[in-house]
Amino acid sequence: MEPARSNQANQLTTPEENDHEEEILTGLRKNQKTISPKWFYDTEGSALFERITQQPEYYPTRTEIDILRDNRAAIAAACGVGCVMIEPGAGNCEKARLLFDAIRPTAYVPLDISATFLQAAADEVAAQFPWLRVHPVCADFTRDWSFVDDLPAGRRIVFYPGSTIGNLEPAAATDFLRRVRGLVGADGGLLLGVDLHKDRDILNAAYNDAAGITAQFNINLLSHLNRALDADFHPQHFEHSAFYNADEQRIEMHLVSTKDHSVRCLDEDIHFAQGETLHTENSYKYSPESLNALATSAGFQVASSWFDEQQLFSVHYLVCAP
Ligand SMILES: C[S@@+](CC[C@H](N)C(=O)[O-])C[C@H]1O[C@@H](n2cnc3c(N)ncnc32)[C@H](O)[C@@H]1O
Numbered sequence: 596m597e598p599a600r601s602n603q604a605n606q607l608t609t610p611e612e613n614d615h616e617e618e619i620l621t622g623l624r625k626n627q628k629t630i631s632p633k634w635f636y637d638t639e640g641s642a643l644f645e646r647i648t649q650q651p652e653y654y655p656t657r658t659e660i661d662i663l664r665d666n667r668a669a670i671a672a673a674c675g676v677g678c679v680m681i682e683p684g685a686g687n688c689e690k691a692r693l694l695f696d697a698i699r700p701t702a703y704v705p706l707d708i709s710a711t712f713l714q715a716a717a718d719e720v721a722a723q724f725p726w727l728r729v730h731p732v733c734a735d736f737t738r739d740w741s742f743v744d745d746l747p748a749g750r751r752i753v754f755y756p757g758s759t760i761g762n763l764e765p766a767a768a769t770d771f772l773r774r775v776r777g778l779v780g781a782d783g784g785l786l787l788g789v790d791l792h793k794d795r796d797i798l799n800a801a802y803n804d805a806a807g808i809t810a811q812f813n814i815n816l817l818s819h820l821n822r823a824l825d826a827d828f829h830p831q832h833f834e835h836s837a838f839y840n841a842d843e844q845r846i847e848m849h850l851v852s853t854k855d856h857s858v859r860c861l862d863e864d865i866h867f868a869q870g871e872t873l874h875t876e877n878s879y880k881y882s883p884e885s886l887n888a889l890a891t892s893a894g895f896q897v898a899s900s901w902f903d904e905q906q907l908f909s910v911h912y913l914v915c916a917p
Contacts, residue, residue: 602725637822643815646808647808650805650806658908659910662902669899669901670899682753682755683736684708687712690754740774751778761878773893785912790880790881801846802837828860836872845878849873852871881909894915897912
Protein backbone atom coordinates (compact mmCIF):
# COMPACT_ATOMS: atom_id res chain seq x y z
CA MET A 596 0.00 0.00 0.00
CA GLU A 597 1.28 3.49 -0.86
CA PRO A 598 1.94 5.82 2.09
CA ALA A 599 -0.68 8.59 2.45
CA ARG A 600 0.52 11.83 0.87
CA SER A 601 -0.73 15.29 1.71
CA ASN A 602 -2.23 17.28 -1.16
CA GLN A 603 0.30 19.30 -3.18
CA ALA A 604 -0.21 22.11 -5.67
CA ASN A 605 1.12 21.47 -9.16
CA GLN A 606 4.45 23.11 -9.86
CA LEU A 607 3.94 26.42 -11.59
CA THR A 608 3.75 26.59 -15.31
CA THR A 609 5.61 29.81 -16.16
CA PRO A 610 5.03 31.76 -19.35
CA GLU A 611 7.55 32.11 -22.10
CA GLU A 612 9.50 35.31 -21.54
CA ASN A 613 7.39 38.02 -23.10
CA ASP A 614 8.96 41.00 -24.75
CA HIS A 615 7.99 43.86 -22.43
CA GLU A 616 10.56 46.36 -23.70
CA GLU A 617 8.43 48.18 -26.25
CA GLU A 618 5.48 48.41 -23.85
CA ILE A 619 7.65 49.96 -21.12
CA LEU A 620 9.50 52.39 -23.38
CA THR A 621 6.27 53.54 -25.06
CA GLY A 622 4.93 54.50 -21.62
CA LEU A 623 8.14 56.21 -20.49
CA ARG A 624 8.39 58.28 -23.71
CA LYS A 625 4.92 59.85 -23.25
CA ASN A 626 4.42 63.45 -22.00
CA GLN A 627 2.60 61.92 -19.02
CA LYS A 628 4.93 59.02 -18.29
CA THR A 629 3.01 55.79 -17.52
CA ILE A 630 3.72 52.19 -16.65
CA SER A 631 1.44 49.20 -16.17
CA PRO A 632 0.51 48.45 -12.52
CA LYS A 633 1.55 44.85 -13.14
CA TRP A 634 5.10 46.07 -12.38
CA PHE A 635 4.12 46.51 -8.72
CA TYR A 636 4.13 42.76 -8.28
CA ASP A 637 7.39 41.00 -7.63
CA THR A 638 7.69 38.95 -4.41
CA GLU A 639 8.36 42.11 -2.39
CA GLY A 640 5.45 43.95 -4.03
CA SER A 641 3.01 41.09 -3.39
CA ALA A 642 4.04 41.00 0.28
CA LEU A 643 3.60 44.79 0.52
CA PHE A 644 0.15 44.52 -1.07
CA GLU A 645 -0.79 41.95 1.55
CA ARG A 646 0.28 44.45 4.24
CA ILE A 647 -1.78 47.23 2.59
CA THR A 648 -4.87 45.05 2.92
CA GLN A 649 -4.30 44.94 6.70
CA GLN A 650 -4.13 48.74 7.14
CA PRO A 651 -7.07 50.30 9.00
CA GLU A 652 -7.73 52.83 6.21
CA TYR A 653 -7.86 50.14 3.50
CA TYR A 654 -11.55 49.18 3.62
CA PRO A 655 -11.82 47.14 0.33
CA THR A 656 -10.31 43.82 1.46
CA ARG A 657 -12.02 43.47 4.82
CA THR A 658 -15.34 44.67 3.36
CA GLU A 659 -15.22 42.22 0.46
CA ILE A 660 -14.26 39.40 2.84
CA ASP A 661 -17.28 40.21 5.00
CA ILE A 662 -19.55 40.17 1.93
CA LEU A 663 -18.18 36.79 0.80
CA ARG A 664 -18.38 35.28 4.28
CA ASP A 665 -21.91 36.55 4.99
CA ASN A 666 -23.27 35.38 1.64
CA ARG A 667 -21.35 32.22 0.84
CA ALA A 668 -24.42 29.97 0.76
CA ALA A 669 -26.20 32.30 -1.69
CA ILE A 670 -23.00 32.69 -3.73
CA ALA A 671 -22.61 28.90 -3.91
CA ALA A 672 -26.25 28.58 -4.97
CA ALA A 673 -25.65 31.14 -7.75
CA CYS A 674 -22.35 29.64 -8.96
CA GLY A 675 -23.36 25.99 -8.50
CA VAL A 676 -21.08 23.37 -6.99
CA GLY A 677 -18.45 21.28 -8.74
CA CYS A 678 -16.84 23.78 -11.13
CA VAL A 679 -13.28 24.54 -12.17
CA MET A 680 -12.59 27.84 -10.38
CA ILE A 681 -10.12 30.15 -12.14
CA GLU A 682 -8.83 33.23 -10.29
CA PRO A 683 -6.86 35.82 -12.31
CA GLY A 684 -4.64 37.92 -10.02
CA ALA A 685 -5.09 35.47 -7.14
CA GLY A 686 -2.45 36.98 -4.82
CA ASN A 687 -2.57 35.13 -1.49
CA CYS A 688 -5.79 33.25 -2.49
CA GLU A 689 -7.36 34.38 0.81
CA LYS A 690 -10.80 35.15 -0.61
CA ALA A 691 -11.14 31.94 -2.62
CA ARG A 692 -10.38 29.93 0.52
CA LEU A 693 -13.52 31.38 2.11
CA LEU A 694 -15.64 29.87 -0.65
CA PHE A 695 -14.16 26.42 -1.22
CA ASP A 696 -16.22 24.55 1.39
CA ALA A 697 -19.44 26.06 0.01
CA ILE A 698 -18.66 25.88 -3.74
CA ARG A 699 -16.67 22.58 -3.66
CA PRO A 700 -14.77 23.23 -6.91
CA THR A 701 -13.27 20.18 -8.65
CA ALA A 702 -10.10 22.21 -9.35
CA TYR A 703 -8.74 25.63 -8.45
CA VAL A 704 -6.56 27.58 -10.91
CA PRO A 705 -4.93 30.59 -9.22
CA LEU A 706 -3.25 32.72 -11.88
CA ASP A 707 -0.79 35.49 -11.09
CA ILE A 708 2.19 37.35 -12.50
CA SER A 709 4.14 37.11 -9.21
CA ALA A 710 5.55 33.59 -9.47
CA THR A 711 7.23 32.89 -6.11
CA PHE A 712 4.40 34.40 -4.07
CA LEU A 713 1.84 32.46 -6.13
CA GLN A 714 3.58 29.10 -5.67
CA ALA A 715 3.71 29.63 -1.89
CA ALA A 716 0.01 30.58 -1.79
CA ALA A 717 -0.95 27.59 -3.97
CA ASP A 718 1.02 25.21 -1.74
CA GLU A 719 -0.81 26.58 1.32
CA VAL A 720 -4.20 26.12 -0.35
CA ALA A 721 -3.35 22.54 -1.28
CA ALA A 722 -2.29 21.76 2.29
CA GLN A 723 -5.40 23.40 3.76
CA PHE A 724 -7.85 21.71 1.34
CA PRO A 725 -6.58 18.15 0.84
CA TRP A 726 -9.53 17.26 -1.44
CA LEU A 727 -8.88 20.12 -3.89
CA ARG A 728 -6.78 19.87 -7.06
CA VAL A 729 -4.68 23.09 -7.20
CA HIS A 730 -3.29 24.07 -10.59
CA PRO A 731 -1.37 27.40 -10.33
CA VAL A 732 -0.48 29.31 -13.49
CA CYS A 733 2.04 32.13 -13.72
CA ALA A 734 0.98 34.40 -16.58
CA ASP A 735 0.39 38.03 -17.51
CA PHE A 736 -3.36 38.10 -18.09
CA THR A 737 -3.04 41.31 -20.16
CA ARG A 738 -0.93 39.46 -22.74
CA ASP A 739 -0.92 35.70 -22.47
CA TRP A 740 -4.00 33.47 -22.33
CA SER A 741 -2.29 30.31 -23.58
CA PHE A 742 -2.98 28.77 -20.13
CA VAL A 743 -6.52 28.16 -21.38
CA ASP A 744 -5.29 25.23 -23.50
CA ASP A 745 -4.12 23.38 -20.39
CA LEU A 746 -7.02 23.84 -17.93
CA PRO A 747 -8.54 20.95 -15.98
CA ALA A 748 -11.79 19.78 -17.61
CA GLY A 749 -15.15 20.94 -16.26
CA ARG A 750 -17.64 23.80 -16.08
CA ARG A 751 -15.79 27.06 -15.48
CA ILE A 752 -16.30 29.85 -12.96
CA VAL A 753 -13.92 32.82 -13.00
CA PHE A 754 -13.43 34.48 -9.61
CA TYR A 755 -12.09 38.04 -9.99
CA PRO A 756 -12.19 39.81 -6.60
CA GLY A 757 -10.28 42.77 -5.18
CA SER A 758 -11.67 45.24 -7.74
CA THR A 759 -8.67 44.33 -9.89
CA ILE A 760 -11.05 45.07 -12.81
CA GLY A 761 -10.77 48.73 -11.68
CA ASN A 762 -7.08 48.78 -12.67
CA LEU A 763 -8.09 48.43 -16.31
CA GLU A 764 -9.13 51.36 -18.50
CA PRO A 765 -12.86 51.09 -19.31
CA ALA A 766 -12.25 49.80 -22.87
CA ALA A 767 -9.67 47.29 -21.63
CA ALA A 768 -12.10 46.18 -18.90
CA THR A 769 -14.71 45.41 -21.56
CA ASP A 770 -12.14 43.48 -23.61
CA PHE A 771 -11.05 41.54 -20.53
CA LEU A 772 -14.62 40.61 -19.61
CA ARG A 773 -15.30 39.54 -23.22
CA ARG A 774 -12.37 37.14 -22.97
CA VAL A 775 -13.68 35.84 -19.65
CA ARG A 776 -17.11 35.36 -21.24
CA GLY A 777 -15.48 33.24 -23.96
CA LEU A 778 -13.59 31.27 -21.31
CA VAL A 779 -16.60 30.42 -19.12
CA GLY A 780 -19.12 29.89 -21.95
CA ALA A 781 -22.87 29.54 -21.63
CA ASP A 782 -22.85 27.21 -18.60
CA GLY A 783 -20.24 29.11 -16.55
CA GLY A 784 -20.08 32.49 -14.84
CA LEU A 785 -17.99 35.27 -13.36
CA LEU A 786 -17.92 36.17 -9.66
CA LEU A 787 -16.64 39.74 -9.65
CA GLY A 788 -15.63 42.05 -6.76
CA VAL A 789 -16.06 45.76 -7.54
CA ASP A 790 -15.26 48.85 -5.48
CA LEU A 791 -18.02 51.48 -5.37
CA HIS A 792 -18.17 55.30 -5.52
CA LYS A 793 -18.01 56.89 -2.11
CA ASP A 794 -16.90 59.94 -0.16
CA ARG A 795 -13.53 61.08 -1.55
CA ASP A 796 -12.03 61.34 1.96
CA ILE A 797 -12.53 57.60 2.49
CA LEU A 798 -10.92 56.90 -0.89
CA ASN A 799 -7.98 59.25 -0.39
CA ALA A 800 -7.27 57.81 3.06
CA ALA A 801 -7.35 54.21 1.76
CA TYR A 802 -4.55 54.92 -0.74
CA ASN A 803 -2.51 57.09 1.68
CA ASP A 804 -2.32 54.92 4.80
CA ALA A 805 -0.67 56.54 7.80
CA ALA A 806 1.90 53.73 8.12
CA GLY A 807 3.17 54.51 4.60
CA ILE A 808 2.77 50.95 3.27
CA THR A 809 1.06 52.07 0.05
CA ALA A 810 3.92 54.54 -0.46
CA GLN A 811 6.46 51.70 -0.07
CA PHE A 812 4.42 49.55 -2.46
CA ASN A 813 4.38 52.34 -5.08
CA ILE A 814 8.11 53.04 -4.77
CA ASN A 815 8.98 49.31 -4.85
CA LEU A 816 7.89 49.37 -8.51
CA LEU A 817 11.14 51.23 -9.29
CA SER A 818 13.28 48.67 -7.43
CA HIS A 819 11.43 45.92 -9.29
CA LEU A 820 12.26 47.58 -12.64
CA ASN A 821 15.89 47.91 -11.56
CA ARG A 822 16.08 44.20 -10.70
CA ALA A 823 14.13 42.95 -13.72
CA LEU A 824 15.55 45.22 -16.42
CA ASP A 825 18.89 46.26 -14.98
CA ALA A 826 17.61 49.86 -14.97
CA ASP A 827 18.92 52.54 -12.59
CA PHE A 828 15.86 54.29 -11.19
CA HIS A 829 16.69 56.09 -7.93
CA PRO A 830 13.81 55.33 -5.55
CA GLN A 831 15.08 58.05 -3.19
CA HIS A 832 14.33 60.69 -5.87
CA PHE A 833 10.60 59.85 -6.01
CA GLU A 834 7.63 60.35 -3.68
CA HIS A 835 4.28 58.58 -3.51
CA SER A 836 1.16 60.47 -4.58
CA ALA A 837 -2.42 59.13 -4.66
CA PHE A 838 -5.61 61.12 -5.12
CA TYR A 839 -9.20 60.81 -6.28
CA ASN A 840 -9.81 62.19 -9.78
CA ALA A 841 -13.54 63.01 -9.70
CA ASP A 842 -13.82 63.68 -13.46
CA GLU A 843 -12.48 60.21 -14.28
CA GLN A 844 -14.05 58.55 -11.21
CA ARG A 845 -10.79 56.87 -10.28
CA ILE A 846 -7.98 56.92 -7.78
CA GLU A 847 -4.69 57.73 -9.48
CA MET A 848 -1.31 56.70 -8.12
CA HIS A 849 1.84 58.48 -9.26
CA LEU A 850 5.52 58.62 -8.40
CA VAL A 851 6.63 62.26 -8.25
CA SER A 852 10.21 63.12 -9.13
CA THR A 853 11.65 65.33 -6.37
CA LYS A 854 14.48 66.67 -8.57
CA ASP A 855 15.60 67.10 -12.16
CA HIS A 856 17.39 63.89 -13.09
CA SER A 857 17.77 61.14 -15.70
CA VAL A 858 17.61 57.38 -15.41
CA ARG A 859 18.90 54.70 -17.73
CA CYS A 860 16.30 52.10 -18.69
CA LEU A 861 16.47 49.60 -21.55
CA ASP A 862 19.41 51.47 -23.16
CA GLU A 863 17.53 54.75 -23.17
CA ASP A 864 18.03 57.92 -21.05
CA ILE A 865 14.72 58.94 -19.51
CA HIS A 866 14.60 62.49 -18.13
CA PHE A 867 12.41 63.45 -15.15
CA ALA A 868 11.91 67.15 -14.41
CA GLN A 869 11.37 68.12 -10.78
CA GLY A 870 7.66 67.58 -10.00
CA GLU A 871 7.09 65.41 -13.09
CA THR A 872 5.24 62.14 -12.39
CA LEU A 873 5.26 58.53 -13.48
CA HIS A 874 1.61 57.40 -13.47
CA THR A 875 1.64 53.92 -11.94
CA GLU A 876 -2.01 52.95 -11.39
CA ASN A 877 -5.66 53.84 -11.87
CA SER A 878 -8.32 52.31 -9.71
CA TYR A 879 -11.72 53.00 -11.27
CA LYS A 880 -14.76 53.05 -9.00
CA TYR A 881 -18.15 51.82 -10.20
CA SER A 882 -21.83 52.23 -9.36
CA PRO A 883 -24.24 49.30 -9.73
CA GLU A 884 -25.46 51.04 -12.92
CA SER A 885 -22.01 51.54 -14.48
CA LEU A 886 -21.07 47.96 -13.54
CA ASN A 887 -24.24 46.77 -15.24
CA ALA A 888 -23.30 48.76 -18.36
CA LEU A 889 -19.78 47.25 -18.32
CA ALA A 890 -21.23 43.73 -18.01
CA THR A 891 -23.66 44.33 -20.87
CA SER A 892 -20.89 45.73 -23.11
CA ALA A 893 -19.06 42.41 -22.68
CA GLY A 894 -22.07 40.15 -23.32
CA PHE A 895 -22.73 39.37 -19.65
CA GLN A 896 -25.76 40.06 -17.49
CA VAL A 897 -25.72 40.56 -13.74
CA ALA A 898 -27.61 37.63 -12.17
CA SER A 899 -27.06 38.47 -8.47
CA SER A 900 -25.36 41.19 -6.43
CA TRP A 901 -24.27 41.42 -2.80
CA PHE A 902 -23.27 44.56 -0.86
CA ASP A 903 -22.08 45.49 2.61
CA GLU A 904 -24.39 47.60 4.75
CA GLN A 905 -22.57 50.85 3.96
CA GLN A 906 -22.45 50.07 0.21
CA LEU A 907 -18.67 50.51 0.16
CA PHE A 908 -18.01 47.42 -1.96
CA SER A 909 -19.94 44.90 -4.06
CA VAL A 910 -19.74 41.35 -5.35
CA HIS A 911 -21.67 40.31 -8.47
CA TYR A 912 -22.38 37.04 -10.24
CA LEU A 913 -22.43 37.50 -14.01
CA VAL A 914 -23.69 35.00 -16.56
CA CYS A 915 -23.70 35.11 -20.36
CA ALA A 916 -26.49 37.27 -21.72
CA PRO A 917 -28.92 35.26 -23.87
C1 LIG B 1 -5.10 44.22 -6.37
S1 LIG B 1 -4.24 42.70 -6.17
C2 LIG B 1 -5.61 41.61 -5.75
C3 LIG B 1 -5.19 40.34 -5.08
C4 LIG B 1 -6.34 39.43 -4.64
N1 LIG B 1 -7.07 38.93 -5.80
C5 LIG B 1 -7.28 40.16 -3.72
O1 LIG B 1 -8.45 40.29 -4.06
O2 LIG B 1 -6.83 40.59 -2.64
C6 LIG B 1 -3.92 42.29 -7.86
C7 LIG B 1 -3.31 40.91 -8.08
O3 LIG B 1 -3.25 40.69 -9.50
C8 LIG B 1 -1.93 40.30 -9.87
N2 LIG B 1 -1.70 40.89 -11.19
C9 LIG B 1 -1.63 42.22 -11.49
N3 LIG B 1 -1.47 42.38 -12.81
C10 LIG B 1 -1.44 41.13 -13.36
C11 LIG B 1 -1.28 40.65 -14.69
N4 LIG B 1 -1.14 41.49 -15.72
N5 LIG B 1 -1.30 39.31 -14.90
C12 LIG B 1 -1.45 38.44 -13.85
N6 LIG B 1 -1.59 38.86 -12.56
C13 LIG B 1 -1.58 40.19 -12.32
C14 LIG B 1 -1.01 40.84 -8.80
O4 LIG B 1 0.18 40.10 -8.69
C15 LIG B 1 -1.91 40.75 -7.55
O5 LIG B 1 -1.77 39.51 -6.92
